[in-house]
Amino acid sequence: MHGPGAGSSGWLLVALCAATGAYCLLRMRSGVEEQRRTAGGEALMGFGMAAMAVPAAVLAPPRWAWAVYAAVFGAAALRALWAARSGTHHLHHLVGAFAMVYMAAMTARGTHAGIPVLTGVLLLYFTAYVLWTGTRLVPVAAGGPAGGPARGPTGGPGAPGWGDRLELARACRLSMGIGMLAMLLTL
Template identity: 75%
Template sequence: MHGPAPSGWLLVALCAATGAYCLLRMRSGVEEQRRAAGGEALMGFGMAAMAVPAAAFAPPPWAWAGYAVVFGAAALRALWAARSGAHHLHHLVGALAMVYMALVMAAAPGGGHAHGDGGVPLLTGGLLLYFAGYVLLTGARLIPVPAVAGASGAPAGWGDRPELARACRLSMGIAMVAMLLTM
């Protein structure tokens, strides 16, 4: 999944910054927002780790299986949480996409850093379409949203800013498209 080093480092920075902001969002007073932020932090940091350029760090072969296990567990958690809300279905698709990418990288010759010449597999194409649509929809939803006020009427804290949460999700969607394009 590794493309050119400069774009790889930009992707790492974007995903790590998004994961860090999602950790801040976990301080929200709303339990559902905390749960969603935790899953998004895992995705952000996992995407950052998977996007590190191969020239800087070539993960051991077992690392890809580790990614698959971690994101498989995240997919099961998202599936369980999907009983209460549709947004968890997006978390499920994202986690399964990460499992798919980890398995493809594990099966690739050279420890996951070779690119195949067989064209775009159907599943990769479907995931690309899904995430491209998600990016467009999320971007359209970024049109100004009034900030949520706290119970005392004070401005919302960093964890309760819906426009920042949407921007966070948008950046992770863009990063997912970029990662899928380099497969």
């Protein structure tokens, strides 16, 4: 984030998060409504992470900008909390949005020393998430997870559309998890 050591690594984080956000925007063209909604939330997270990771030597936003980040991601956390009643997979979005609010609040206060226990819990969560997501990217037997033929977005035979490819969505989530870890390490 805007710590003193953010140089070329900060720009790499900006590029990773912005590229992930852009891909998530493209995933919003999916034919599956739930995937579109999820991709929209992930695009917001990717672009928000990219904006927050811009090195302070290039752009030091005014203090009020951090309150705007906190408000935007607070609203995203409320939306994820509301969506979590239909499925637990939304809880990850809730934790991610909460982490963004937390980092924005710490930066707005002018301190990069967050609450050590909370920072530690978030670091543990995102480390476990990155490891878990990474293992899910390991290829399985040819023909898909069940060994059967590939299915298209409508359930029929054929290759899924590029916006509906599960492995690309997982890679997107993995890169955002890695980015979140990098940002939390700067607190």
